[in-house]
Amino acid sequence: MEEVELEEPSSSGHEDSNDHNDILEWAKANNLGSLQIICEYYQLRCPVRGSTLNFHPLEHLHPLEFHRPGETVLHIAGSTVDLRSCNTSLELAEAHSALLAEEEATALSVWTIACVCGNLRLENVLMMFAGALLEKQIVVVCSNLGILSAVVLSAIPLIRPYQWQSLLMPVLPNDMLDFLDAPVPYIVGIKHKTAEVQSKLSNVILIDANKNQVKSHSVPHLPQQKELFSSLSPYHEKLVGESYLARKRPVYECTDVQVEAAKGFLAVLRSYLDSLCSNLRSHTITNVQSNDDKTFCH
Structure with missing residues (x-):
């Protein structure tokens, strides 16, 4: 298994x-x-x-430090993923994929959640959360590239243990604006809402982080949304309170208060998503019997 670890793909060619x-x-x-x-x-x-x-490409910039977790065991959705228990190459590949997805969400979790909650009202965060779960088209507008990237990337930890399966691009280049016409789900960031951009946003969830506004035509309320709102409010309020001081720091640097509040916020969302799926079995067909042309389901 150690040999496999050494063969993981790097970030460069x-x-x-x-x-x-x-x-x-x-x-x-x-x-x-x-x-x-x-x-x-x-x-x-x-x-x-x-x-x-450690990454410090230019002397006048703050150095970046990234610590990669050492865990090779993942507990998620009531099951356990363990690299050491894999017996086939397919099992190993699936386990690596699950671990990497969790690594990504964990690496993004604290600072993106701190940023999105510090810049958007809770009802707007929940609108983005619902839109991502429903695989809607979501466009985020913000003139600050750091905040823009954080808000877009926050979709990844927000919906865990689920994974966004379509395009997610923190900053959409100007020469790719035609992609907004694509009939597929996406979450993208745009720095400026020009007339050309505005003409392409008729059917999307538009999140304006500059103005703390969300425009949408057809996103239903979440189940038990009032209860969820109440559970998230204390953590959101802490992140809003810390956000004023955070504006003097890079978006990826968080205080201890932000770290704990962001973790609490995500814990509530994880518990909420688990509760939504807890009774799925009672709505599934578990036994099918065929008698000539008749089928009986139980």
Whole structure:
């Protein structure tokens, strides 16, 4: 199993390392900071489980530190995923996929939830939550790229243990705006709501983080929404209170109060989603008997 761990894919294509080095040197020579950051990022390797990665591409920027969890066992939705108990390559691949999805949600959980709650009213957060569960088209607008990215990425931890299966793009490039016409679910971020963008938003859930507003035509209320709102309110209020000081820091840096409040917020949502699915078995067909042309279901 340890050999498999070493073979996990990295975040870069090392077969192109020479090209990246050439581009990086050119970026340094021409003082192209953004390109230098991208090149440095593509040269990173995915850290092994339990290790820490430091990223400091430019001296005048704050260094970033990422700690990868060391867990190889996942407890989710009443079941256990354990890499050590896998007997076939298919089981191993499925276990890796489940663990990586949980890693992603965990890495995003605290700072994105702190940011989305600090910038949107609770009813607007729940609108986004419902839209993601219903696989709607969701567009987030914000002039601050950090907040924009955090709000879009918050959809991943918000709906855990479920996973968003369609396109999710924190910042949609201007030359890809035609994608907003696609008849598929998506969650995308846009920096400015231009006239061209506005003409494409007739059937989407529009979240304006600049104005703390949400516009939508057809999103039903969540089951037990009042009870859910009441349970989430104390955590949301703490995150709103901390958000004023947080504006002086990068969006990914959180206080201890934000960390605990964000974890509490997500714990309530996880319990809520578990409760919605707890009685699914009573609504499923568990026994089918056929007698000639007649079928009996129990």
